[in-house]
Structures are given as structure tokens and as C-alpha cells.
Amino acid sequence: MSKQQAAIVSAGFCEHASKRSDVNMAEMANEAIQDCLNNANIEMDAVDAIVMGNMPAFEGANLPELWMTDWVGARDKPLIRVTTGGTTGGSVAIAGYYHVAAGLPGIETVLAVAFEQQSCGNTSVGLSSVALGEISIVNALGLPAESAMRIFGAGAAIGIASYQAINYMKRSGCTEEDLARVVVQNRRNAAKNWWTHLKMPDYTIEQVMATPYVSYPLRFGMVTPASDGACAVLFTREEIAKDTVDIPAYVNGVSSVANETGIVGYAAAGAGQLDPCEQLGAVESAKLAYSQAGISFPEKEIDYAEVYSPFPNQELMWLERLGLFKENTAHLRYRDGTTAPNGELPVNCSGGVNSTNAIGASGLERVAEAALQIMGKAENQVPKTVHTSIGHGWGGCINFVTLTVLSDQPRRK
Amino acid sequence: MVKLEYLKKEYEKTRQMPGKWPLSSYRYKFNITHFQPFLKALKEKRLIGLKCRSCNTVSFPPKLVCGKCLVQPDQWVALRDTGMVATFTANYMKDETTGELQSFPVIAIQQDGADTTFLTQLNPAVKFEDVYVGMPVKVKWKNQPEGNLGDIEYYDVIDDATKKMKLQNE
Numbered sequence: 144m145s146k147q148q149a150a151i152v153s154a155g156f157c158e159h160a161s162k163r164s165d166v167n168m169a170e171m172a173n174e175a176i177q178d179c180l181n182n183a184n185i186e187m188d189a190v191d192a193i194v195m196g197n198m199p200a201f202e203g204a205n206l207p208e209l210w211m212t213d214w215v216g217a218r219d220k221p222l223i224r225v226t227t228g229g230t231t232g233g234s235v236a237i238a239g240y241y242h243v244a245a246g247l248p249g250i251e252t253v254l255a256v257a258f259e260q261q262s263c264g265n266t267s268v269g270l271s272s273v274a275l276g277e278i279s280i281v282n283a284l285g286l287p288a289e290s291a292m293r294i295f296g297a298g299a300a301i302g303i304a305s306y307q308a309i310n311y312m313k314r315s316g317c318t319e320e321d322l323a324r325v326v327v328q329n330r331r332n333a334a335k336n337w338w339t340h341l342k343m344p345d346y347t348i349e350q351v352m353a354t355p356y357v358s359y360p361l362r363f364g365m366v367t368p369a370s371d372g373a374c375a376v377l378f379t380r381e382e383i384a385k386d387t388v389d390i391p392a393y394v395n396g397v398s399s400v401a402n403e404t405g406i407v408g409y410a411a412a413g414a415g416q417l418d419p420c421e422q423l424g425a426v427e428s429a430k431l432a433y434s435q436a437g438i439s440f441p442e443k444e445i446d447y448a449e450v451y452s453p454f455p456n457q458e459l460m461w462l463e464r465l466g467l468f469k470e471n472t473a474h475l476r477y478r479d480g481t482t483a484p485n486g487e488l489p490v491n492c493s494g495g496v497n498s499t500n501a502i503g504a505s506g507l508e509r510v511a512e513a514a515l516q517i518m519g520k521a522e523n524q525v526p527k528t529v530h531t532s533i534g535h536g537w538g539g540c541i542n543f544v545t546l547t548v549l550s551d552q553p554r555r556k
Numbered sequence: 557m558v559k560l561e562y563l564k565k566e567y568e569k570t571r572q573m574p575g576k577w578p579l580s581s582y583r584y585k586f587n588i589t590h591f592q593p594f595l596k597a598l599k600e601k602r603l604i605g606l607k608c609r610s611c612n613t614v615s616f617p618p619k620l621v622c623g624k625c626l627v628q629p630d631q632w633v634a635l636r637d638t639g640m641v642a643t644f645t646a647n648y649m650k651d652e653t654t655g656e657l658q659s660f661p662v663i664a665i666q667q668d669g670a671d672t673t674f675l676t677q678l679n680p681a682v683k684f685e686d687v688y689v690g691m692p693v694k695v696k697w698k699n700q701p702e703g704n705l706g707d708i709e710y711y712d713v714i715d716d717a718t719k720k721m722k723l724q725n726e
């Protein structure tokens with residue numbers, strides 16, 4: 144048993160929409176798997192193990208790996224499920240990578256599949272399953288239920304994003320128009336991919352600014368949708384990868400870092416992260432993954448980035464924390480077109496999580512798109528040659544970060 | 557593996573079956589021992605934080621375990637009733653009688669002398685447009701404190717001395 148160089152050779156999607164009422168969860172995941180296998184001309188027999196992941200709280204159907212076995216092609220094969228909140232997809236990718244990299248006998252090709260069918264359940268009930276414990280504690284400590292709901296009602300995923308937005312705008316001088324600009328770029332990019340959810344080829348900054356606030360400073364037109372969808376990625380060993388595709392996307396660095404629970408804290412006792420856009424977890428994950436991949440100058444060496452940003456301010460924040468832009472300058476790079484598909488550092492040409500968000504799948508979709516750009520097979524392929532790309536994931540209570548570094552060359556040994 | 561194309565000819569729409577997931581039927585457990593002195597102080601209109609002897613972090617409200625050092629903080633320190641807005645947002649709710657959409661600010665404050673944030677309410681008369689990061693605030697106590705979190709009715713805005721300093725400099 145020796146350590147193996149792993150590579151991505153294929154990725155597949157199913158069509159994403161707010162309600163995929165023509166399929167159930169199992170069928171939806173199956174669609175993405177079929178697409179992934181077809182794209183590489185591979186049969187399920189060639190797959191040795193399966194990693195799957197979603198957030199069962201959102202569908203309200205627990206332990207999907209038990210009853211979806213046949214639908215993900217796992218009968219008589221090793222199967223494992225990974226769930227880490229919003230980073231689920233990112234963790235599924237990392238688990239897929241480790242399966243191959245570990246060099247276990249008989250485990251050469253691994254299928255990673257992540258999905259979420261949010262229309263099955265109620266996202267706020269799903270999030271309540273996380274927050275209700277905290278809310279009941281403050282309530283038990285004497286804060287009236289009404290006030291508790293008011294305070295924590297501003298929480299959930301969007302509340303946390305608006306706290307981050309407030310502090311980012313204060314730090315950097317970024318305006319609401321700058322946030323709208325990020326959204327417009329994402330939605331226009333989404334229109335160039337067949338599988339995405341909010342395709343808006345003619346979206347403008349004025350249109351975004353005309354929508355009401357959902358949670359100050361984030362407007363309705365800036366917010367991620369709730370999608371149904373699935374994504375599958377095929378990991379394999381270097382030798383097999385070379386025989387399968389012209390340019391495999393080698394996985395040269397992975398990291399998954401947890402930071403302190405943001406803002407609310409355990410038993411609502413707050414957090415030591417006074418500035419929610421500081422994101423030390425992202426800084427740490429970048430250090431780890433870049434050093435594995437031998438990257439010393441991320442701003443020069445990385446050609447393409449897929450970052451996990453349901454809300455536009457997060458896209459700016461992540462690009463800085465992951466070392467791609469100098470602190471407090473990311474919004475300026477959107478003004479001058481650096482991040483456009485034909486720019487110097489194209490970002491989220493898939494339209495990102497801001498345009499499509501099947502939560503469990505979103506992290507894996509970032510890795511998939513980052514790989515496809517290297518392989519030259521992305522639908523919204525950038526004109527420049529992509530040698531090195533990153534796929535990032537974010538989740539939990541603003542405290543989990545996953546990062547995958549991909550390259551067209553195997554890791555220098 | 558199941559191949560979808562065979563099945564899809566049979567039907568166009570998946571059937572739906574309603575189900576319920578009653579979250580209130582679960583039991584959430586938490587430790588309250590470290591909260592008792594804090595609640596007792598609230599009844600006397602005093603604020604105290606819990607200090608970790610290992611890293612000197614003062615948590616307000618108190619934390620049972622310091623996540624950095626994995627030790628139990630056990631040193632109580634008195635805090636002033638003033639603090640600073642660390643971050644904020646606005647929440648929107650429909651007035652049940654008029655149906656009008658109302659907005660009010662929700663703030664995370666850093667109490668003077670503490671190193672953590674506390675999610676709380678601002679004086680409802682203050683508009684969220686007027687709130688900013690770094691805004692100084694002060695506890696507004698309930699008239700008859702009962703020794704619980706509700707004793708802090710809300711935080712009130714106080715004069716920002718740094719603004720005056722800026723004016724003098726100009």
C-alpha cells in the first residue's frame with residue numbers, strides 16, 4: 144500500500160431547478176452519475192467505491208445512503224456518506240480524493256456524488272434543527288421567546304452573511320453597487336451553463352438595486368436560490384487518468400479547517416471572532432492546501448477560482464482570505480474586469496453558488512467546475528489556459544472551510 | 557446500477573407524500589452551572605464575564621469551556637455596562653395588526669472588558685440605517701430585574717466620543 148497521485152477525470156450534473164418534481168432524490172443523484180460516467184465513457188463496473196453526501200435535515204429524509212444504495216451504483220461496493228453542513232460537497236470531494244490517494248488494494252477509481260433536493264423539505268425547518276437547541280437555551284435562560292426568535296431569526300445563513308457584509312463594507316469601502324456587480328457577473332455566467340438554476344443573461348446592476356432588502360445590506364436580487372440538484376465527480380489513479388482523458392485534473396492539495404462557531408456560539412454565548420469577515424479558517428485552509436500543492440505565490444500561480452459564495456460579499460471576502468487578491472481590494476478587481484471569464488483571474492464561470500445552490504452539492508460543484516476548466520471541458524470555458532485552479536467550500540455556522548487545489552501537472556515529488 | 561431511462565417512460569411526475577418532523581419532541585441538553593453567578597449578578601444590575609486563566613480571554617456571556625485552551629474558565633471579572641457594536645443587521649417582521657412591514661436592528665456587541673460578542677437587541681426606536689460598526693452602546697436595564705437574560709431590556713445608543721475628537725482635529 145503506497146500513496147497514490149489522484150486525479151479527476153470526469154464530472155457530471157443533473158439539471159438544477161427550484162422544484163425537480165419529475166424525479167425524487169435517488170433519481171436525481173442517478174442523473175448526475177449517468178452524466179459523469181457518460182462524459183468519460185466509463186461504465187459503473189469500473190468504479191471501485193462510492194462516496195456520497197447531502198444534508199438530510201433539508202429533505203427531512205434521514206440516512207439516504209441506506210435506501211439509495213442501488214441508485215448510486217453501490218451494491219456490493221464500499222460506500223460511505225459524509226455530511227458537514229454547507230461544506231458537505233467539499234468534504235465529499237476530499238473523501239473521494241483520500242480513497243484513491245490512500246492506495247488501498249482494489250480501490251483505484253472512486254465516484255463522489257453530492258446532492259440536495261430542497262423542494263422535498265423546508266430549509267428553515269432544516270436550519271432550525273441546527274439553531275433550535277441554541278434558541279431553547281437562551282429561552283430557558285430567561286430571554287422571552289419572541290425576542291429570542293427576533294434576534295436569532297436575523298441569523299440563519301443569510302443573517303450571518305449580512306454580518307459579514309457589514310464588516311466587509313466597513314473594512315474595504317465596498318459599496319452596495321459593488322455587491323450587485325458581483326451578482327450580475329455570476330448570473331450572466333450561469334446563463335452559459337446548461338445545468339444551472341438562475342440563468343439571467345441580461346441582468347443589470349440597476350435591476351439588483353431596485354429589489355428590496357432581505358436582510359440589510361443584502362437585497363432580494365442578490366440572494367442565492369434554493370435549488371434541487373446533484374453533481375458527480377470521478378477520481379482515479381494517475382496511470383488510469385492518463386488513459387482516460389487528454390488532460391486529467393490532478394488533485395495536488397486538499398484541506399478542511401474548522402474555526403470557532405461564528406457569532407452565536409454554543410449556548411448563544413457569543414464568539415471570540417469579533418469580525419465575522421476575518422475568517423481565519425479560510426486563511427489556515429489556504430496555507431495548508433497551497434503548501435501541499437507547492438504553491439508559494441497564490442495570486443500569481445492560480446489561474447482560476449471557484450469559491451463558495453451564496454452571497455456576493457462572501458465572494459469578495461474569500462478571494463482575499465484565500466490569498467488571490469490583496470486585503471480589501473477584491474471589489475476593485477470586479478470593477479476592472481479581472482474576474483470576468485476573459486479576465487486575468489476568472490472567478491465562478493459556472494455562475495457560482497449565488498446562481499445555483501443545491502446545498503449539499505454546491506461544494507462538489509466548485510471542485511467539478513475547477514477541474515473541468517483545467518480539462519478544457521467546461522461549458523463556459525475561459526479563453527486562457529488554466530494550469531492551476533481551486534475549488535472552495537464554506538459552511539457550518541460560518542466556521543467550516545474546505546479547499547481543493549487542482550493542476551494539469553501531478554504534484555512535484 | 558439502476559438506469560433511469562427505462563423508468564422515466566413510466567411516469568412524468570414523482571408522487572408526493574406528506575410527512576412531519578416535530579423538532580420540539582427532541583430534548584436539547586446543556587449545562588447551566590457556569591451561568592448561575594452571571595444570572596445572580598444580572599438581578600443586581602451588574603455585568604460579569606468569565607476569564608480563562610490560560611489565555612486571559614474574557615467571555616461575555618460566560619462560556620463553560622475555553623475552546624482555545626480546553627480548560628474551564630473560573631475567574632469572574634466585573635464589566636462596565638458599556639460596549640461597542642461589533643456587527644449588525646436588520647430584521648424585518650410584519651406587524652400582525654396592521655400588516656405593515658417593520659424593520660429593526662439586531663446587533664452583536666462587544667462588552668467593554670470582554671473579548672467575545674453577544675447577540676442582542678438595540679433600542680427599537682433606533683433605525684438600522686443609523687447603526688455602524690464601532691458604535692458605542694450602553695445597557696438599558698429592566699425596571700425589576702429577575703436574574704435572567706431578559707433583564708437586559710436592550711442596548712441604548714450613547715455619545716460617540718471619537719466623533720467629537722475627529723471634529724476637534726479638523
Ligand SMILES: [Zn+2]
Nearest residue numbers: 608611622625
Ligand atoms: Zn483559554
